[in-house]
Amino acid sequence: xxxxxxxxxxxxxxxxxxxxxxxVQDMDHENMFWYRQDPGLGxxxxxxxxxxxxxxxxxxxxxxxxxxxxxxxxSLILESASTNQTSMYLCASSLRIGLHIPETQYFxxxxxxxxx
Amino acid sequence: KQEVTQxxxxxxxxxxxNLVLNCSFTDSAIYNLQWFRxxxxxxxxxxxxxxxxxxxxxxxxxxASLDKxxxxxxxxxxxxxxxxxxxxxxxxxxxxxxxxxxxxxxxLQVKP
Numbered sequence: 001x002x003x004x005x006x007x008x009x010x011x012x013x014x015x016x017x018x019x020x021x022x023x024v025q026d027m028d029h030e031n032m033f034w035y036r037q038d039p040g041l042g043x044x045x046x047x048x049x050x051x052x053x054x055x056x057x058x059x060x061x062x063x064x065x066x067x068x069x070x071x072x073x074x075s076l077i078l079e080s081a082s083t084n085q086t087s088m089y090l091c092a093s094s095l096r097i098g099l100h101i102p103e104t105q106y107f108x109x110x111x112x113x114x115x116x
Numbered sequence: 117k118q119e120v121t122q123x124x125x126x127x128x129x130x131x132x133x134n135l136v137l138n139c140s141f142t143d144s145a146i147y148n149l150q151w152f153r154x155x156x157x158x159x160x161x162x163x164x165x166x167x168x169x170x171x172x173x174x175x176x177x178x179x180a181s182l183d184k185x186x187x188x189x190x191x192x193x194x195x196x197x198x199x200x201x202x203x204x205x206x207x208x209x210x211x212x213x214x215x216x217x218x219x220x221x222x223x224l225q226v227k228p
Binding site: 033042107112 | 150152157158159160161162165205207215216218219220221
């Protein structure tokens, strides 16, 4: 079974703090994704990565950055946390069979972040 | 721009009932469509994935259909149980953007 783990289930931070959210998958997947989920807005893609050291902006990258130094690990960084970044953050991973052939995305349990 | 809509937003049914959840999308240029389940405060669990060339997929009591030309998918749950209570999300993988686009979800409550 694919396992995607996220470093924290709940996190409380202060405005202006630098925040790191970590995601690790154990199935040697090439693709990894970061989403945020908000009531009424659904899931929105922040950033994704197709390979080590590669990153692509999603739909709402502003205020976020990412790092992928190892294939199994994808980190989301909030450089200076703000209250409007309070949200549920979900990480996902998938295989890349072909360049444009998408496979099932497997999700982690989520990190609920509160920025005060 | 691809938009995914799920109706109804919430549904409450008695145990044992068969039910249908609906998903519609505006752009038929998709690679596949996926149904997920999300329990409160948890991540998403993939239930079924239908490739664009397929019409339906089945897993146990779940059956998902896809009509790409009309931009519709349904998730059929047979003999519902209280353990089926969750939010069900539909998502399409857009050929144009290369991204997974989610609907808002249908929250299902199955009463004993």
